[in-house]
Amino acid sequence: MIDLYFWPTPNGYKPLIFLEETGLPYQIKPINILRGDQFKPDFLAIAPNNRIPAIVDDAPAERNQPFALFESGSILIYLAEKTGQFLSSNLRTRHQTIQWLMWQMGGIGPMMGQANHFTRYAPEDIPYGKKRYVNEFKRLLGVMEKQLRDRDYLTEDYSIADMACYPWIAFSHLINVQLADFPKVAKWVERIAERPAVKRAYQVGEPIQGDYQMDEEARRLLFDIKPK
Structure with missing residues (x-):
């Protein structure tokens, strides 16, 4: 059994998609980041960086x-190696997949995360911050557009790299980025979204947030407070 410490964020969905794709038995342990569960000692013992997702493999x-x-990219590699799925044993393909996974971890995720913050949550309007991160996110989509020009997935087959990128790119509209400008990426998003396991992952994950919203307490916890 895999315990998945989860909240419905792009990073949270990455391992949830993998678990649904492979049928590994799992149970979700909700970590309500809008109410400070990420700072509780029991969770910090598992994820000292106080971020979701994390797993415990029993x-x-x-x-x-x-x-x-902890760390979503590391979790995906671990689960792929555990199951022998979605990470090729061929040396070249394996490292191409890891390469694109690291590209997401160091690029798409952080850049969209910052663009989302400055566009939707920053307490003051900072045009430079919005322009800087939205433009970098678009640049990265251009890189992905070129990679997908002659293939359906980021590497030879659907892999953990695709699982890592999808939850971020699927919500580009939240920062007013239109995927119509990146037609290969847009088709890739449609292709991933139609996978039954991806649909199940969101059906499982979305209700967990319930009625919790981004209020002042959540803003304080997510953007101001530093754990002692």
């Missing part, structure tokens, strides 16, 4: 003791 391949892991 049946790791080696040793008969639970194994905890």
Whole structure:
């Protein structure tokens, strides 16, 4: 059994999509980041960076003791190696996949995250911040557009790299970026969205937030407070 410490954010959906794709048994442990669950000692013992997602594998391949892991990219690699799925054993393809996974971790995720912050949540209007991060996000979409010019997925087959990128790119409209300007990326988004496991992941994840919204307390927890 995999315990998935989750909140419905783009990073949270990455391992949830993988778990649905492979059918690994899992249970969700909601971490309400809008109410400060990420700072509770029990969660920090698993994820010292106080960010979701994190997992605890009760049946790791080696040793008969639970194994905890944080950082979504690392979790995806671990689960792929555990199951032998969505990460090729071919050396070249494997590292091409990891390369695009790292591209998401260091580029698409942080750039869209910052663009989203300055566009939707910053307490004051900072045009430079919005322009800087939205433009960099668009540049990265251009890189992806070129990669997809002669293929359906980022590498040879659907992989953890696609799972990592999809939850971020699918919500480009939130920062007023239109995927019509990137037709190959737009088709890729449609292709991933139609996968039954992806549909199930969002059906499982979306209700978890319930009625919790981004109020002043959530803003304080997410943007101001630093854990002691």
